[in-house]
Amino acid sequence: MKEAQALSAFAALAQETRLRIVRLLVTAGPKGLPAGAIAKAMDNASSSRMSFHLSHLEHAGLVLSRRDGRQIIYCAQLDALSELIGFLMRDCCQGHPEICAPIERILTCGCTPTKESADV
Template identity: 65%
Template sequence: MDEQQALSAFAALSQETRLKIVRLLVQVGPDGMAAGAVGEAVGASSSNLSFHLGHLERAGLVRARRESRSIIYSASVTGLGELIRFLLQDCCQGHPEICALVLDPLTNPCACEPEPAEG
């Protein structure tokens, strides 16, 4: 990913509805969601949703596929991974242990488990 692509991705994510869409699609996983369900989940009208999904797709952060009469959207793991790599490519000036603090929640499956309740 070059700097212009990163700027496009960050610009896409800098809007509240688009950030909600990406986070939702990451949670849903590779099966994705129909556009209408995405709109309902984030509270966006169809025309507004179409605008936001188009912006995210052009930025390489979501993908669309047709299934019968529906368009299914999913997060682009490749695009999101490239953005993370862009941020970390010059990480830590030779001290990879610092980057481990950032990457551990992504690579440690236990990091996704909820914290135990107190008391």
């Protein structure tokens, strides 16, 4: 990830609603959520407000959208989020891997695989 991309992503995340949307979509997983469900989770935000925030996140490369019939489904762009974390942590230990150990513990997924994920 280049610095300009990281700056765009951080700028998008530096707003409360957009940060909440990304966290919601990360939790939703690859299936994503319809715009209406996202709006409901954001305190029944108006469609114009959601459109503004989702567009901003999509432009920053943090969210992808797809049409499913009459709905637009949004999902977190997990690769971009991983790259953003990688951008921050690149060269963190400078040859001393013990410095990165606490970060590795935080980033290690503690999830128990579900039947759905095993089938994927």
